[in-house]
Amino acid sequence: xxxxVDRPRPAAGGExxxxxxxxxxDPRGRRMGGLAFILNRLTGIGLVLxxxxxxxxxxxxxxGPEAWDQFVDIALSPPFLALDVLLLTGLLIHGLNGIRVGxxxxxxxxxxxxxxxxxxxxxxxxxxxxxxxxxFSGE
Amino acid sequence: MxxxxxxxxxxxxxxxxxxxxxxxxxQVVSGAVLIVLLGLHMVAQHFIVPSGLRxxxxxxxxxxxxxxxxxxxAFLVFVTYHALxxxxxxxxxxxxxxxxxxxxxxxxxxxxxxxxxxxxxxLAAILNAA
Amino acid sequence: xxAPASEGHRTARFRVLRRKAGDxxxxxxxxxxxxxxxxxxxxxxxxxRRDQDPSLTLRxxxxxxxxxxxxxxxxxxxGLACVTKVGDASEVTVEPLANLPVVSDLVVAMxxxxxxxxxxxxxxxxxxxxxxxxxxxGVEAYTRYEDCIECGICLSACPIAGSDPLYVGPAxxxxxxxxxxxxxxxEPGPVMRLMDDDQAAWRCHVAWECSxxxxxxxxxxxxxxxxxxxxxxxxxxxxxxxxxxS
Amino acid sequence: MSQPQxxxxxxxxxxxxxxxxxxxxxxxxxxxxxRVTLVERGEVTSGTTGRHHGLLHSGARYAVKDKxxxxxxxxxxxxxxxxxxxxxxxxxxxxxxxSDEDADYEPAFYEACLESGIPARRLTAAETLSLxxxxxxxxxxSVQIPDGTMDAMRMPLRFFATAKANGAVIRPWTLVTExxxxxxxxxxxxxxxxxxxxEEEIAADLVVNATGPWAEIVARMAACxxxxxxxxxxxxxxxxxxxxxxxxxxxxxxxxxxIVPQRGLSVVGTSSWxxxxxxxxxxxxxxxxxxYANGSALVPMVRHAERRAAWSAARPLIGSRxxxxxxxxxxxxxxxxxxxxxxVEGFVTISGGKGTTLRAMAEKTADxxxxxxxxxxxxxxxxxxxxxxxxxxxxVPAA
Numbered sequence: 001x002x003x004x005v006d007r008p009r010p011a012a013g014g015e016x017x018x019x020x021x022x023x024x025x026d027p028r029g030r031r032m033g034g035l036a037f038i039l040n041r042l043t044g045i046g047l048v049l050x051x052x053x054x055x056x057x058x059x060x061x062x063x064g065p066e067a068w069d070q071f072v073d074i075a076l077s078p079p080f081l082a083l084d085v086l087l088l089t090g091l092l093i094h095g096l097n098g099i100r101v102g103x104x105x106x107x108x109x110x111x112x113x114x115x116x117x118x119x120x121x122x123x124x125x126x127x128x129x130x131x132x133x134x135x136f137s138g139e
Numbered sequence: 140m141x142x143x144x145x146x147x148x149x150x151x152x153x154x155x156x157x158x159x160x161x162x163x164x165x166q167v168v169s170g171a172v173l174i175v176l177l178g179l180h181m182v183a184q185h186f187i188v189p190s191g192l193r194x195x196x197x198x199x200x201x202x203x204x205x206x207x208x209x210x211x212x213a214f215l216v217f218v219t220y221h222a223l224x225x226x227x228x229x230x231x232x233x234x235x236x237x238x239x240x241x242x243x244x245x246x247x248x249x250x251x252x253x254x255x256x257x258x259x260x261x262l263a264a265i266l267n268a269a
Numbered sequence: 270x271x272a273p274a275s276e277g278h279r280t281a282r283f284r285v286l287r288r289k290a291g292d293x294x295x296x297x298x299x300x301x302x303x304x305x306x307x308x309x310x311x312x313x314x315x316x317x318r319r320d321q322d323p324s325l326t327l328r329x330x331x332x333x334x335x336x337x338x339x340x341x342x343x344x345x346x347x348g349l350a351c352v353t354k355v356g357d358a359s360e361v362t363v364e365p366l367a368n369l370p371v372v373s374d375l376v377v378a379m380x381x382x383x384x385x386x387x388x389x390x391x392x393x394x395x396x397x398x399x400x401x402x403x404x405x406x407g408v409e410a411y412t413r414y415e416d417c418i419e420c421g422i423c424l425s426a427c428p429i430a431g432s433d434p435l436y437v438g439p440a441x442x443x444x445x446x447x448x449x450x451x452x453x454x455x456e457p458g459p460v461m462r463l464m465d466d467d468q469a470a471w472r473c474h475v476a477w478e479c480s481x482x483x484x485x486x487x488x489x490x491x492x493x494x495x496x497x498x499x500x501x502x503x504x505x506x507x508x509x510x511x512x513x514x515s
Numbered sequence: 516m517s518q519p520q521x522x523x524x525x526x527x528x529x530x531x532x533x534x535x536x537x538x539x540x541x542x543x544x545x546x547x548x549x550r551v552t553l554v555e556r557g558e559v560t561s562g563t564t565g566r567h568h569g570l571l572h573s574g575a576r577y578a579v580k581d582k583x584x585x586x587x588x589x590x591x592x593x594x595x596x597x598x599x600x601x602x603x604x605x606x607x608x609x610x611x612x613x614s615d616e617d618a619d620y621e622p623a624f625y626e627a628c629l630e631s632g633i634p635a636r637r638l639t640a641a642e643t644l645s646l647x648x649x650x651x652x653x654x655x656x657s658v659q660i661p662d663g664t665m666d667a668m669r670m671p672l673r674f675f676a677t678a679k680a681n682g683a684v685i686r687p688w689t690l691v692t693e694x695x696x697x698x699x700x701x702x703x704x705x706x707x708x709x710x711x712x713x714e715e716e717i718a719a720d721l722v723v724n725a726t727g728p729w730a731e732i733v734a735r736m737a738a739c740x741x742x743x744x745x746x747x748x749x750x751x752x753x754x755x756x757x758x759x760x761x762x763x764x765x766x767x768x769x770x771x772x773x774i775v776p777q778r779g780l781s782v783v784g785t786s787s788w789x790x791x792x793x794x795x796x797x798x799x800x801x802x803x804x805x806x807y808a809n810g811s812a813l814v815p816m817v818r819h820a821e822r823r824a825a826w827s828a829a830r831p832l833i834g835s836r837x838x839x840x841x842x843x844x845x846x847x848x849x850x851x852x853x854x855x856x857x858x859v860e861g862f863v864t865i866s867g868g869k870g871t872t873l874r875a876m877a878e879k880t881a882d883x884x885x886x887x888x889x890x891x892x893x894x895x896x897x898x899x900x901x902x903x904x905x906x907x908x909x910x911v912p913a914a
Contacts, residue, residue, distance in 0.1 A: 232432035372710055
């Protein structure tokens with residue numbers, strides 16, 4: 001898209017001035033929306049990894065009741081439950097922020113995006129805490 | 140008032156033919172669907188199945204309902220799409236250039252199809268084993 | 270009748286990122302500068318060049334947030350050095366804008382920024398016009414885009430421009446939306462077609478950094494979302510056979 | 516020594532100083548077929564040029580006391596409107612009488628405007644307030660004249676852009692370390708490229724010193740003397756446009772008597788004093804206070820407006836060293852051929868003047884330069900429409 005004009009340029013740093021493909025998750029100097037973006041990406045990557053992990057684990061279901069129920073016993077141990085809380089938190093952040101990105105990103109309520117982010121993240125925190133209590137109470 | 144002196148050229152027409160709907164819209168739509176499906180999933184786990192969807196027998200019984208199977212397959216399709224478009228966006232940030240980007244898109248299509256096929260086959264295997 | 274700015278009440282340390290042609294990597298140089306309660310980062314940098322190191326290169330011109338040349342990163346955040354106060358800081362880190370090629374020290378090359386505006390016919394009007402009646406009602410809503418001072422700060426703050434050199438960047442899309450909202454005789458169709466693109470309006474990830482960083486209140490992020498809304502609406506109308514143009 | 520290779524152009528002129536005057540001179544000289552290299556220590560327009568209040572003078576300000584400057588201004592005002600389309604807010608200006616004393620000054624002022632060729636229109640208090648409702652409601656009357664608002668950097672940048680496109684070599688970040696002379700004849704300069712630290716010599720048939728308030732310092736490098744007095748003024752930018760026209764106080768030139776709307780800001784100016792070192796101006800807080808006080812006499816809402824920036828710019832005034840405020844010095848410009856003033860050949864200084872007259876200053880200087888070099892080419896800058904400012908960054912220089 002950007003036109004590339006071959007132009008003599010006494011650049012000391014050349015293209016290195018760019019933050020770079022891995023620079024996006026550097027939170028230094030970022031403002032609220034930038035942090036939301038970083039958070040959304042990190043949770044997104046985490047959820048993709050979880051998706052494939054989940055698909056692998058589910059293959060145990062095909063191996064019959066013993067294999068699966070044995071796994072479920074392990075999965076009910078506190079360290080695993082902590083991972084569940086992490087998963088829930090990631091889902092909440094990604095999903096709720098996603099509502100904001102979807103609305104704002106298509107030109108709706110753009111002027112309220114900041115307030116919306118704060119409100120949604122408060123909801124995420126509350127639901128995550130409630131969920132954590134419920135998960136650990138063993139219900 | 141006066142205008143600029145350099146003549147304003149009409150922007151060059153783009154020669155790439157009709158473009159597909161922007162991935163962003165797809166992300167929003169699939170994201171919205173996922174919120175609904177995931178909501179159903181959570182409600183089902185914690186309110187319909189009394190002890191949560193955990194043990195083998197519960198799972199098998201859950202899947203004996205064809206509506207639930209349909210929902211699971213839909214979930215798989217949408218979540219795979221949403222995940223891989225997200226991965227594509229992150230990969231595109233490396234600025235590889237148009238050709239590599241096309242390659243990435245095609246590769247991710249393959250990954251997505253394999254994922255869905257694997258998931259459906261797994262579902263079939265689980266139901267067969269039961 | 271003069272009170273030099275160097276008559277400061279205290280000393281602040283400035284860590285300035287330096288790089289000259291031929292340097293393998295940039296490095297920080299520390300300078301201690303006398304600052305007063307109203308000192309700006311630009312005044313301090315000019316004092317460093319005058320009193321300590323004449324080889325320090327930086328861009329500046331108007332000293333009042335109108336020319337847009339002194340955009341840089343102060344303590345990691347983009348701003349115009351001429352209106353960025355030193356405040357109570359005892360240490361201030363100064364780096365060139367990100368996402369643009371470094372020419373030397375704090376100087377970046379601006380041509381990639383202007384290249385993004387070129388295909389649009391460079392619609393950023395450099396002076397606000399004063400012809401009563403010539404503009405539509407509620408013109409206040411439109412004129413803010415004319416406040417763009419082409420400083421490149423939005424490009425530096427944008428996380429996408431940070432990694433993808435193909436993205437046209439916030440300023441160009443804001444300029445394009447100005448043409449759509451207020452054509453002033455231009456045909457907005459081709460501009461919309463340029464912006465309805467996955468390297469243009471659709472590339473944005475809604476981080477809103479550009480609008481938060483803009484020293485001139487241009488709000489490019491809102492413009493990007495307006496472009497998308499219009500483009501998506503046009504696509505939807507086409508999809509359902511209601512005609513409409515992109 | 517890097518001897519610039521001449522193509523068709525036989526002469527090479529080096530200009531020291533990348534302000535409006537240097538840029539306009541580069542533009543003028545390349546149009547006359549002279550090869551030009553311009554060196555500037557920082558970014559172009561980073562000295563006085565970029566810091567001025569962005570007023571396209573009608574000349575009315577000088578009409579009573581300095582008719583020469585007034586005539587110069589109105590002529591250049593009309594030329595710039597033609598060759599820099601899009602660079603100006605054609606908003607006109609008002610000279611507003613607040614006190615009875617101001618009103619008494621009006622007949623002389625109005626007559627002087629007409630005598631200088633400045634179109635002027637008398638307005639009653641009611642007419643004035645209908646144009647600019649934020650003005651002091653106690654105003655007595657006003658005179659409308661063709662002032663305008665410009666972008667202090669982008670208008671001059673168009674001269675640089677056009678010069679560059681026509682083959683001039685513009686070198687910012689290039690510090691002059693020595694003016695090279697032999698037998699009282701200047702033959703080039705030694706520079707340090709600040710982007711790399713490399714030093715080199717640039718040969719020249721003639722060197723022009725266009726460094727504004729730095730003119731005396733640079734002239735001394737060539738053992739010459741220029742009576743330039745840096746005379747700074749404080750300017751104050753407040754948030755918001757308190758007016759759409761340029762508002763001047765109708766009285767003999769004084770401190771804090773003008774408000775220029777600039778984009779979303781209003782610039783109040785200016786004070787005046789004199790300094791020795793153009794590098795060290797400072798922003799005296801009492802001057803800022805004075806801008807607030809005098810600005811609010813014109814437009815009361817200035818009093819409580821948010822301060823966006825306050826800065827100083829040094830006018831390069833020509834005149835006696837004994838001046839104490841700078842106001843008594845002429846606002847016109849002067850071109851010095853140092854063969855006549857100091858017996859040094861190959862060295863010319865241009866100084867004085869103001870942003871509005873940059874083209875005229877360049878024309879006068881280019882005439883002197885061309886006469887010295889024996890180049891017989893007319894000035895073409897009156898009718899050459901300039902490239903837009905951003906071409907300075909995007910244009911690919913002719914090889």
